[in-house]
Amino acid sequence: MKAFTQHTGIVAPLDRPNVDTDAIIPKQFLKSIKRSGFGPNAFDDWRYLDAGGPEIDNHTRRLNTDFILNQPPFDKATILLARENFGCGSSREHAVWALDDFGFRAVIAPSFADIFYNNSFKNGLLPIVLPAEMVDVLFKRMQQHPGVQLSIDLATQTIACENEIIASFDIDAFRKDCLLKGLDDIALTLQHADEIKAYENRRRQTAPWLFREALNKS
Amino acid sequence: MSSIDSKPKTLYDKLWHEHVVRSEADGTALLYIDRHLIHEVTSPQAFEGLRLAGRQPWRKETIIAVPDHNVPTTDRHVGITDPVAKRQLETLDKNCMEFGLTEFGMNDIRQGIVHVIGPEQGATLPGMTVVCGDSHTSTHGAFGALAFGIGTSEVEHVLATQCLVQKKSKNMRVCVDGRAAPGISAKDIALAIIGKMGTAGGTGYAIEFAGDAIRALTMEGRMTVCNMAIEAGARAGMVAVDDTTINYLKGRPYAPVGKQLEQAIRYWKTLYSDDGAHFDKTVHLDTSTLEPQVTWGTSPEMVASINSSIPDPDLIDDKVKADGIRKALAYMGLEAGTDIKQIAIDKVFIGSCTNSRIEDLRAAAKVSRGKKIAATIKQALVVPGSGLIKQQAEAEGLDKIFIEAGFEWREPGCSMCLAMNADRLEPGESCASTSNRNFEGRQGQGGRTHLVSPAMAAAAAIAGHFIDINEYNGDD
Numbered sequence: 055m056k057a058f059t060q061h062t063g064i065v066a067p068l069d070r071p072n073v074d075t076d077a078i079i080p081k082q083f084l085k086s087i088k089r090s091g092f093g094p095n096a097f098d099d100w101r102y103l104d105a106g107g108p109e110i111d112n113h114t115r116r117l118n119t120d121f122i123l124n125q126p127p128f129d130k131a132t133i134l135l136a137r138e139n140f141g142c143g144s145s146r147e148h149a150v151w152a153l154d155d156f157g158f159r160a161v162i163a164p165s166f167a168d169i170f171y172n173n174s175f176k177n178g179l180l181p182i183v184l185p186a187e188m189v190d191v192l193f194k195r196m197q198q199h200p201g202v203q204l205s206i207d208l209a210t211q212t213i214a215c216e217n218e219i220i221a222s223f224d225i226d227a228f229r230k231d232c233l234l235k236g237l238d239d240i241a242l243t244l245q246h247a248d249e250i251k252a253y254e255n256r257r258r259q260t261a262p263w264l265f266r267e268a269l270n271k272s
Numbered sequence: 273m274s275s276i277d278s279k280p281k282t283l284y285d286k287l288w289h290e291h292v293v294r295s296e297a298d299g300t301a302l303l304y305i306d307r308h309l310i311h312e313v314t315s316p317q318a319f320e321g322l323r324l325a326g327r328q329p330w331r332k333e334t335i336i337a338v339p340d341h342n343v344p345t346t347d348r349h350v351g352i353t354d355p356v357a358k359r360q361l362e363t364l365d366k367n368c369m370e371f372g373l374t375e376f377g378m379n380d381i382r383q384g385i386v387h388v389i390g391p392e393q394g395a396t397l398p399g400m401t402v403v404c405g406d407s408h409t410s411t412h413g414a415f416g417a418l419a420f421g422i423g424t425s426e427v428e429h430v431l432a433t434q435c436l437v438q439k440k441s442k443n444m445r446v447c448v449d450g451r452a453a454p455g456i457s458a459k460d461i462a463l464a465i466i467g468k469m470g471t472a473g474g475t476g477y478a479i480e481f482a483g484d485a486i487r488a489l490t491m492e493g494r495m496t497v498c499n500m501a502i503e504a505g506a507r508a509g510m511v512a513v514d515d516t517t518i519n520y521l522k523g524r525p526y527a528p529v530g531k532q533l534e535q536a537i538r539y540w541k542t543l544y545s546d547d548g549a550h551f552d553k554t555v556h557l558d559t560s561t562l563e564p565q566v567t568w569g570t571s572p573e574m575v576a577s578i579n580s581s582i583p584d585p586d587l588i589d590d591k592v593k594a595d596g597i598r599k600a601l602a603y604m605g606l607e608a609g610t611d612i613k614q615i616a617i618d619k620v621f622i623g624s625c626t627n628s629r630i631e632d633l634r635a636a637a638k639v640s641r642g643k644k645i646a647a648t649i650k651q652a653l654v655v656p657g658s659g660l661i662k663q664q665a666e667a668e669g670l671d672k673i674f675i676e677a678g679f680e681w682r683e684p685g686c687s688m689c690l691a692m693n694a695d696r697l698e699p700g701e702s703c704a705s706t707s708n709r710n711f712e713g714r715q716g717q718g719g720r721t722h723l724v725s726p727a728m729a730a731a732a733a734i735a736g737h738f739i740d741i742n743e744y745n746g747d748d
């Protein structure tokens with residue numbers, strides 16, 4: 055897992071609620087069997103005026119200059135500011151891979167869909183939940199001062215703007231620890247292999263039908 | 273018995289506790305997984321990760337793999353022509369072969385949509401934890417199982433360890449009571465719940481669907497409701513076990529038999545919420561006055577009764593919400609105040625893990641029998657959820673009813689639910705769809721989706737616009 059400790063960067067305000075993972079990375083790009091290369095197609099339907107696909111060269115496509123991420127300085131943004139229920143819909147981790155590949159390190163929103171939230175941690179993309187009023191304040195600030203930078207510090211769970219701490223956020227202790235150290239969580243779980251085996255042995259006694267092969271498989 | 277054990281528990285509490293292998297100080301738990309379903313789109317990177325780390329699947333026999341998202345729904349015998357999709361399907365085959373996993377390949381009669389085949393095979397059982405790299409895994413909760421979608425990194429984690437690192441969700445009960453009118457289906461109930469709760473209403477919760485109207489549903493209906501729990505923001509939806517559950521499972525290939533079945537049933541019958549169990553939130557829905565539901569926007573919560581009209585954003589105080597509606601109406605090419613019945617459609621899609629089971633096909637066929645789809649309909653697809661459902665429907669003559677009415681009868685798969693294969697909407701086309709998501713571009717770039725029940729979709733195909741199935745006499 056990629057570690058996250060501190061980050062300072064430009065914030066792009068994406069002012070719409072319920073941004074779903076289909077919008078973050080449309081289905082035609084899910085045919086890839088890799089984890090990388092999704093950045094140029096993040097928000098594809100909003101970013102380009104013509105249709106895209108896995109075999110189409112994005113450089114030949116027409117950009118939608120009305121879309122925030124096509125407008126400087128937001129094309130260099132590394133923090134995404136969003137509205138409620140960000141990342142809803144499909145479980146596709148490709149959405150997180152696309153945001154990461156675009157260059158985002160954190161997303162700030164009043165709420166996230168559960169699966170997206172989980173997926174983010176697995177890739178070192180920090181999802182930060184702030185109260186809706188605070189998010190509103192940030193939207194206004196970003197719109198008034200385009201290009202202003204925020205600094206996120208995971209250890210102290212704070213967000214600063216121009217050296218002044220403007221918000222603090224909650225995060226599970228376990229997740230925070232894994233992210234700070236960039237731990238491989240599979241290796242972490244495998245440290246408890248004996249406990250997993252003990253659990254299985256217990257269950258084999260109490261629920262043997264779960265350990266049976268499909269005898270009458272057709 | 274300790275006080276913890278004697279405290280009344282919800283169904284979710286029971287399922288959770290049964291699967292905790294260990295817990296961290298902050299409540300994060302290592303949760304054991306009994307069934308792992310896999311499809312071609314969200315698994316390649318997980319297998320690659322496994323390979324790179326030199327790991328093996330922990331318990332191979334818990335895994336069933338099936339290709340569904342990319343598969344063509346015509347001319348199966350010629351194979352798959354899209355080279356990129358083909359590589360993804362071949363990758364699944366190769367991974368299953370290399371690691372020795374069970375796969376129902378594209379030409380296996382048992383192939384179908386992952387959430388349809390699990391229950392159909394009896395591979396989804398009460399009391400299990402079921403995961404899949406797919407958000408609609410909530411479907412399997414209909415069996416009194418704890419079932420939820422996971423990302424690809426988590427797929428790899430389950431492959432390698434048979435466990436997931438999870439935080440317990442809060443408990444929500446959605447009580448659905450009242451006798452529904454004959455034309456009201458599980459889909460209308462699901463859409464009405466989402467309309468009421470909003471697409472983020474269930475975020476952070478596991479939902480138990482309870483009440484007379486849920487008890488009265490068949491397993492197919494319960495699966496439709498649990499399937500859409502994710503559209504209400506909840507990762508898991510579930511229904512307590514009863515005789516309907518048990519009778520559905522008996523005799524299915526992966527279900528237990530003999531003494532083990534008896535033992536299993538004794539346990540399954542404990543899978544309900546105890547009286548007095550604590551729910552953090554309760555939502556009620558009365559189905560006695562429920563009308564067929566149709567979505568008009570680009571989020572499943574943008575839903576209305578067939579006999580109403582599209583809301584006016586100018587009358588909504590919440591600025592973010594009003595803006596969301598304006599954006600949705602602009603995308604959909606619709607105006608506030610339009611009667612739902614006046615919305616014309618170009619295409620019809622009957623299928624998806626929400627509504628592609630035999631009961632759904634029967635409901636749509638009943639409406640279509642002896643009728644013709646409207647001349648303005650460019651395409652109407654019926655895509656069964658699995659090869660076995662297709663076979664059953666053909667044995668009942670449903671295929672002929674559809675074909676005579678002008679529908680296309682296809683091979684099983686996800687098809688136009690997400691349009692990864694050739695089945696899709698063109699920009700600006702409107703579709704009456706029995707699937708679960710009406711997001712922008714979901715069924716094809718620029719496509720406009722209206723979510724409805726199978727009977728409503730069939731009636732719309734015949735009328736060319738939405739009509740109330742309860743008033744439907746086929747002469748429209």
Ligand code: SF4
Pocket residue numbers: 340341385386387406408624625626685686689690707708
């Ligand atoms: S039918 Fe649609 S929602 Fe269901 S698994 Fe397939 S793509 Fe996902």
